[in-house]
Amino acid sequence: VPVPEQYEFFIDPNRCIGCQSCVQACGECDTHKGTPMIHLEYVDRSESVQTVPVVCMHCDTPTCAEVCPADAIKRTEDGVVQSARKPRCIACGNCGLACPFGVPRIDLEKQLMMKCDMCYDRSSIGKKPMCATVCPSQALFFGTREEIERLRPHSRPINTFKFGRQTITTKVSMMVPRKAQVTYVDVLSGMHAELPGRCVALTVLAEDPFAHV
Amino acid sequence: MKIDREQISTPPDGKPLGEQPAWRQDFPIDVPQDNYIARRDFTKFLILTSGAFVVGQLVIGAKAIQVQSQSAPEGKQIARLGDLPVGGAITFAYPEAHDTCILLRTDDKTVVAYSQKCTHLSCAVIPDHKSNCLHCPCHEGNFDIATGTPISGPPRRPLPRIVLEQRGDDIWATGVEVRTT
Numbered sequence: 001v002p003v004p005e006q007y008e009f010f011i012d013p014n015r016c017i018g019c020q021s022c023v024q025a026c027g028e029c030d031t032h033k034g035t036p037m038i039h040l041e042y043v044d045r046s047e048s049v050q051t052v053p054v055v056c057m058h059c060d061t062p063t064c065a066e067v068c069p070a071d072a073i074k075r076t077e078d079g080v081v082q083s084a085r086k087p088r089c090i091a092c093g094n095c096g097l098a099c100p101f102g103v104p105r106i107d108l109e110k111q112l113m114m115k116c117d118m119c120y121d122r123s124s125i126g127k128k129p130m131c132a133t134v135c136p137s138q139a140l141f142f143g144t145r146e147e148i149e150r151l152r153p154h155s156r157p158i159n160t161f162k163f164g165r166q167t168i169t170t171k172v173s174m175m176v177p178r179k180a181q182v183t184y185v186d187v188l189s190g191m192h193a194e195l196p197g198r199c200v201a202l203t204v205l206a207e208d209p210f211a212h213v
Numbered sequence: 214m215k216i217d218r219e220q221i222s223t224p225p226d227g228k229p230l231g232e233q234p235a236w237r238q239d240f241p242i243d244v245p246q247d248n249y250i251a252r253r254d255f256t257k258f259l260i261l262t263s264g265a266f267v268v269g270q271l272v273i274g275a276k277a278i279q280v281q282s283q284s285a286p287e288g289k290q291i292a293r294l295g296d297l298p299v300g301g302a303i304t305f306a307y308p309e310a311h312d313t314c315i316l317l318r319t320d321d322k323t324v325v326a327y328s329q330k331c332t333h334l335s336c337a338v339i340p341d342h343k344s345n346c347l348h349c350p351c352h353e354g355n356f357d358i359a360t361g362t363p364i365s366g367p368p369r370r371p372l373p374r375i376v377l378e379q380r381g382d383d384i385w386a387t388g389v390e391v392r393t394t
Binding site: 060061062065066071073074075076077079082166169 | 221222223224225240242243244245247
């Protein structure tokens with residue numbers, strides 16, 4: 001059963017308070033018990049406590065599926081990119097490396113990629129995903145576009161992202177300040193930067209470097 | 214961004230499906246397309262599978278003819294009656310070195326011999342004189358000692374019976390009787 005079309009997922013990083021509720025709730029799900037699929041990332045941990053919840057954005061051109069050599073990642077008719085199919089996945093990790101949002105997780109013990117599938121068992125029967133039901137500040141919001149417009153008059157949803165030459169349109173929307181200007185992050189130079197730990201530093205560019213392409 | 218119900222994902226270059234390389238149609242990202250089976254592919258599958266069944270039947274038939282045309286194996290002395298006490302058992306190889314068989318003395322006068330391979334999945338059967346049967350420990354199959362017919366468990370065919378001949382005190386195996394019922 002497909003996820004109802006009127007319901008959409010909105011991420012509002014401005015409202016994230018880093019409480020880890022979503023991580024806990026995600027880990028309690030029966031389909032992947034004990035392993036949360038949501039990532040709670042720190043933007044700049046030494047400078048700020050700001051966190052960003054990262055769920056799968058469910059791209060219209062899923063890069064994870066494009067790079068999968070085992071043909072294991074599929075997208076259902078409602079636009080939800082599902083976790084890798086167990087019999088097909090070879091746990092090569094291509095998807096995790098290729099995903100511009102860093103969403104897929106590889107379980108080396110199970111030799112399986114698992115990722116956020118918008119709680120397909122819940123959302124396909126009209127319930128909200130786990131993370132959206134527990135988020136106390138509603139940084140993770142699952143509802144209609146009218147609802148979000150009424151509730152967040154100073155924000156607007158965007159679902160187009162640019163990573164170098166790659167433009168990605170997603171099913172999940174990101175809430176940004178209504179008047180904010182769109183900036184671009186220099187992901188290409190970040191790809192080859194060698195930094196300690198899992199920390200990545202990226203430069204913000206004034207304009208789209210590939211606008212002419 | 215939806216194209217139609219069948220195809221929802223867009224290729225990275227954004228071009229229509231007709232202009233895409235063939236592998237993209239063979240390995241689609243969308244579930245509805247991935248599950249779609251063309252009538253031609255289905256027919257091909259049907260013909261090839263039924264063809265494989267026909268070839269399989271011919272091979273089975275040819276093998277049966279080959280087995281039937283084989284001459285009876287030579288007799289072989291396997292034991293002396295005096296060495297085998299009542300209730301005792303001896304294993305021996307007949308007709309080839311790898312065909313393990315079991316010789317049983319059920320009472321003073323009677324000796325029987327069967328192939329030791331269970332007719333279910335070829336585990337070795339062991340005599341169980343208490344319940345008067347040959348027991349297969351793999352899947353709890355049981356055969357009657359007197360006839361070799363299956364009593365319980367998964368096996369459906371009786372154990373191949375070894376034809377025995379008594380020459381004086383010696384017991385000779387002279388043939389293998391494969392039975393289906």
